[in-house]
Amino acid sequence: MLYHYPFPSRLKWMANAFKKGYQFVDEGGQYMGKMEFSSFGKKIESELNGVVVNFFLQGIFVRSVLITDQDQEPIGTIQLKMFGKSIINLNSGEVYLWKRKSIFNTHWQLIHDLPGTDDDPVSVNYQYLYNFVQESGEIELYEENNQSELLTLIGFFLGIFFIRQRRKNG
Numbered sequence: 001m002l003y004h005y006p007f008p009s010r011l012k013w014m015a016n017a018f019k020k021g022y023q024f025v026d027e028g029g030q031y032m033g034k035m036e037f038s039s040f041g042k043k044i045e046s047e048l049n050g051v052v053v054n055f056f057l058q059g060i061f062v063r064s065v066l067i068t069d070q071d072q073e074p075i076g077t078i079q080l081k082m083f084g085k086s087i088i089n090l091n092s093g094e095v096y097l098w099k100r101k102s103i104f105n106t107h108w109q110l111i112h113d114l115p116g117t118d119d120d121p122v123s124v125n126y127q128y129l130y131n132f133v134q135e136s137g138e139i140e141l142y143e144e145n146n147q148s149e150l151l152t153l154i155g156f157f158l159g160i161f162f163i164r165q166r167r168k169n170g
Helices: 148-168
Strands: 010-015 021-026 031-037 043-048 051-058 064-068 074-080 085-090 095-100 107-112 122-130 135-141
Touching (some): 043 148, 074 148, 095 148, 122 148, 135 148
Antiparallel strands (some): 010 021, 031 043, 043 051, 064 074, 074 085, 095 107, 107 122
């Protein structure tokens, strides 16, 4: 596996065949990672720049998601909320908010929820581009830290999860 150091601030993504998975590349087109949704299961596997993150959908109506590392050790949870919002609680104590920024879910953000302030910074910005043949988009990292890959994958997972739910529900 090739690793980028420092982690790039911009990525591109595109859907794989049959939209079961997604691939991440840097601006030069170099492979950076993937995210794969199982057809019938509740496990989503992802990897970005060598960092493995799994998402386990919990409950019949999926109100929460367990986030684990490559050894299946829990590293956080996601509370799925209505109206395009979710709360991410990492085991490190950090809290992030996921917000849909457009009614058609073509733009969303991961925001670092800092304690004691209402001026929370956007950590990652996502854009969804769709045409009849290809799903693709762009990711822009605003807040680089030692969890950049993890945060990028969490925000991407949530955006695609809600897009897939909308498609499934008609």
